[in-house]
Amino acid sequence: MRFMVMVKASKETEAGVMPSEAMLTAMGQFNEEMVKAGVMQAGEGLHPSSKGARIRFTGKDVAVTDGPFPATGELVCGFWLIQTKSRDEAIAWMKRAPFDAGSELELRQVFEAEDFGDAFTPELREQEERLRAKAAKQ
Amino acid sequence: MRFMMLMIPKGYETAAPDVELDPARVTEMMKYNEALQQAGVLITLDGLHPPSVGARVSFEGGKPLVTDGPFAEAKEVLGGYWMIDVASRDEAIAWAKRCPASENEIIEIRQVQEMADFTPEVQEAAAGLDRLRTGSGRS
Numbered sequence: 449m450r451f452m453v454m455v456k457a458s459k460e461t462e463a464g465v466m467p468s469e470a471m472l473t474a475m476g477q478f479n480e481e482m483v484k485a486g487v488m489q490a491g492e493g494l495h496p497s498s499k500g501a502r503i504r505f506t507g508k509d510v511a512v513t514d515g516p517f518p519a520t521g522e523l524v525c526g527f528w529l530i531q532t533k534s535r536d537e538a539i540a541w542m543k544r545a546p547f548d549a550g551s552e553l554e555l556r557q558v559f560e561a562e563d564f565g566d567a568f569t570p571e572l573r574e575q576e577e578r579l580r581a582k583a584a585k586q
Numbered sequence: 587m588r589f590m591m592l593m594i595p596k597g598y599e600t601a602a603p604d605v606e607l608d609p610a611r612v613t614e615m616m617k618y619n620e621a622l623q624q625a626g627v628l629i630t631l632d633g634l635h636p637p638s639v640g641a642r643v644s645f646e647g648g649k650p651l652v653t654d655g656p657f658a659e660a661k662e663v664l665g666g667y668w669m670i671d672v673a674s675r676d677e678a679i680a681w682a683k684r685c686p687a688s689e690n691e692i693i694e695i696r697q698v699q700e701m702a703d704f705t706p707e708v709q710e711a712a713a714g715l716d717r718l719r720t721g722s723g724r725s
Binding site for chain 2: 497
């Protein structure tokens with residue numbers, strides 16, 4: 449099973465405060481452990497929402513709003529993509545993440561082809577596989 | 587520049603665990619994904635199960651606390667994402683505008699932090715990140 453782990457934004461990340469050397473070192477060690485265990489597939493940090501944009505689809509129009517976005521509780525400042533045998537294993541890994549008090553992560557399982565049932569026809573499946581293979585080479 | 591396009595479908599915060607997709611919408615979205623790929627822009631993409639089967643880990647007071655979904659206070663949740671590589675923020679926005687999204691959906695564009703964005707001290711502390719990445723391919 450694959451999980452996306454979202455790191456929730458805080459006042460500090462939204463203000464563009466970069467992590468300390470100690471935090472980066474601890475996080476580097478945690479990532480190293482996850483890679484050694486074959487769990488980590490990807491991980492990135494995101495610039496604050498002030499540099500971002502939102503695109504709203506209202507039916508006819510497409511409206512672009514520049515950041516920052518007020519709902520800090522719902523904003524993300526980074527993510528991991530991990531592969532584990534179970535939801536419990538994913539949670540167990542993330543409980544070990546070296547975060548400061550007040551941090552919050554959200555874990556969400558990634559949809560795999562088999563989750564879509566008949567709606568994901570053999571043709572669509574083939575298209576998806578082809579697309580992923582090509583994208584991986586870019 | 588790498589950007590994440592975060593898909594935020596309104597209503598997904600209360601979606602049932604066995605939420606079903608509309609095949610016609612999947613077909614439309616696949617055309618868009620194909621266009622991203624053909625333009626050499628697409629790095630990766632994924633869809634996420636609803637938050638009702640997700641979990642949150644918070645670190646209040648430094649101790650991990652696990653809360654199972656759904657999350658009553660959530661007003662917006664992620665339904666999926668694309669990671670793209672484009673020449674500018676404007677190009678990322680132009681791609682998001684082309685998405686065959688429904689009226690209840692918002693796409694948030696966020697630039698990915700690259701090594702060059704950090705100070706020399708931070709770059710030093712984060713050294714080895716590329717090595718971790720090359721060792722973290724899908725198994």
